[in-house]
Amino acid sequence: MDYHKEGKPPVPRPGGPAIIAAIFFGELLLFAFSGSYAVLGLALVTLLSGIIGIVDDLKTLGGIVKPALLLLGGIPLVALQYFFPNAMVYDHHLYLPLFRIPTNIPLIYILLIIVAIPVVTNTINTIDVLNGVVTGTILIASVPVGFAIILRYLVGKENPYGMLAFSPFVVASLAFYYFHIYPSKIFPGDSGAMALGAAYGTMAIIGGVEVVAVIAILPAIMNSFFFLSSVKRLVEHREIKSQPVQILSDNKMIATGDPQAPVTLMRLLVGTTAKSEKEIGRDILKLCAYTSFLAGVTAILTWVITIA
Amino acid sequence: MLLGIFTAAWALVLVGTVLIFRYIVPLTIFHSFLDSVLKGVLAMILVAVWLVLFVEMRNLMIRTQLRLVKKVSA
Secondary structure (H helix, E strand, O other): OOOOOOOOOOOOOOOHHHHHHHHHHHHHHHHHHHOOHHHHHHHHHHHHHHHHHHHHHHOOOOOOHHHHHHHHHHHHHHHHHHHOHHHOOOOOEEOOOOOOOOEEOHHHHHHHHHHHHHHHHHHHHHOOOOOOHHHHHHHHHHHHHHHHHHHHHHOOOOOHHHHHOHHHHHHHHHHHHHHHOOOOOOOOHHHHHHHHHHHHHHHHHHHOOHHHHHHHOHHHHHHHHHHHHHHOOOOOHHHOOOOOEEEOOOOOEEEOOOOOOOOOHHHHHOOOOOEOHHHHHHHHHHHHHHHHHHHHHHHHHHHOOOOO | OHHHHHHHHHHHHHHHHHHHHHHHOOOOOOOOHHHHHHHHHHHHHHHHHHHHHHHHHHHHHHHHHHHHHHHHHO
């Protein structure tokens, strides 16, 4: 049901299985042609996180169980690198803005993968608040990530499969966005949002563009941070009794005055003026475009303009 | 206001990442396990300071909005 529209029309969900299948089989086909284990890793992480999402769609998982299960998401990448050490599934040299020489963190990087995949997956899932927002966010954030991967390739620090792996993921997101854009004809559900989040996080790792990818999804990260810092515990959003926004008679939304309600990005966007769902969605995507621009600047500072 | 917060968040993420991965992680003073303890403590202090800064930015945003709402309703 679409709660933000007049009459609360029914909308089919979840579209996640279609997203998972598109990314998984697209990447699998690419693996068959390229033999790149990084591509296989992307397919497996998406599948595993997507399956956890499907379980969440069918039987709502708790605020602690879900992130705990998602810790499994990064295992395929670490396992592939362990069993095929020459396959270069990921590069444990972390490239930082302004520094030409990367920091070598072989052990910490494994820990980062295990933690980063569930964090990004959950973060992307929490921005799935309005029609077209999660798919739009992923698509906009993919622009600087793709740009950074190309820059990395141009300076000779990336294999071409990192760039190729990007295409099935972006095509699947774009195809789903067509149906998810306001007014949505289908919702991705937790499975779709989590599959997109896991694929995005994996793309950042196998592409070696971690910092750029984090900055591009700052609106989603800040939304998660605002929520967690206001409710002060890991909790499923459905369990929250006080709503951050209320729907007015003209279907516009405005922040509630309830001090118990969690602080979210949407609540901050309608703090002073009531806005329609379309306007709020557009504002979130504008913020994402701005942080994607900052991510692009970060990519230039990492691979073009370096001082040390 | 939100754009300012996101620009500040970008700067904090950049500075924090560089401080942790460029300076704290490769730190070697004692040449023993104490180095790992020191790195862990320094990284945690940095993360705590950064979280406080993010919370303050969020509170600043909410305070500004409340002031605006009061002004409009007055």
